[in-house]
Amino acid sequence: MTIPENNNFHFRKGTLADAELLADLGWRTFEETFAAFNRPEDMAAFKPTMYTPELQTEELCDSDTEFVIAEVQEQAVAYVKLNTAEAPEAITGRNPLQISRLYLLQKWTGRGLGDKLMQLCLEKARRNGHDVVWLTVWEHNERAKRFYRKYGFKEAGELTFILGSDVQRDLYMQREV
Numbered sequence: 477m478t479i480p481e482n483n484n485f486h487f488r489k490g491t492l493a494d495a496e497l498l499a500d501l502g503w504r505t506f507e508e509t510f511a512a513f514n515r516p517e518d519m520a521a522f523k524p525t526m527y528t529p530e531l532q533t534e535e536l537c538d539s540d541t542e543f544v545i546a547e548v549q550e551q552a553v554a555y556v557k558l559n560t561a562e563a564p565e566a567i568t569g570r571n572p573l574q575i576s577r578l579y580l581l582q583k584w585t586g587r588g589l590g591d592k593l594m595q596l597c598l599e600k601a602r603r604n605g606h607d608v609v610w611l612t613v614w615e616h617n618e619r620a621k622r623f624y625r626k627y628g629f630k631e632a633g634e635l636t637f638i639l640g641s642d643v644q645r646d647l648y649m650q651r652e653v
């Protein structure tokens with residue numbers, strides 16, 4: 477695909493018809509981001525626990541969840557998953573919104589698309605009366621941490637993330653709306 481000069485992104489809400497697309501895009505972006513840092517067997521074990529059309533259908537049916545898909549020339553290049561379910565204790569706020577996943581295909585990073593998606597999340601949070609936005613990030617995902625800090629997210633604790641047989645440390649981050 478040719479990359480348009482003006483980065484002409486189109487954003488749309490994910491629907492049940494996107495289960496397969498989200499399983500595929502979800503896995504491709506996850507693999508591009510983390511395969512270099514993990515054992516292939518741990519990556520392979522993780523995939524069916526999250527990135528299958530069946531599991532994406534379940535997530536799309538969840539009334540607390542909303543997906544936004546970014547497209548360029550009708551091709552999906554990134555997505556965000558937002559969640560309004562109850563937050564863990566580490567997160568303060570009466571009505572928090574979770575950015576549960578924010579993933580760009582690698583070739584679309586560093587072009588302002590992350591900014592556009594983050595602004596969209598913050599705008600939704602404002603419009604829907606959320607007082608806090610929160611997320612989790614792998615402790616060694618330096619690019620993402622820098623990106624979140626740019627938007628004023630601050631560390632708010634830690635949690636364990638299991639990738640296959642590997643026990644990893646993730647961070648909670650949050651910011652006020």
Ligand SMILES: CC(C)(COP(=O)(O)OP(=O)(O)OC[C@H]1O[C@@H](n2cnc3c(N)ncnc32)[C@H](O)[C@@H]1OP(=O)(O)O)[C@@H](O)C(=O)NCCC(=O)NCCS
Binds near residue numbers: 584587612614620
């Ligand atoms: C983390 C992630 C969402 C950040 O999005 P991103 O768009 O790549 O954001 P970055 O901050 O890395 O790059 C933005 C940079 O692009 C540059 N840029 C290039 N063209 C641009 C444009 N047209 N408009 C705005 N910025 C542009 C800017 O210099 C900006 O840097 P600055 O804000 O420091 O000035 C994205 O890199 C990603 O999806 N990574 C892989 C998956 C991942 O790790 N997700 C998070 C899991 S917790």
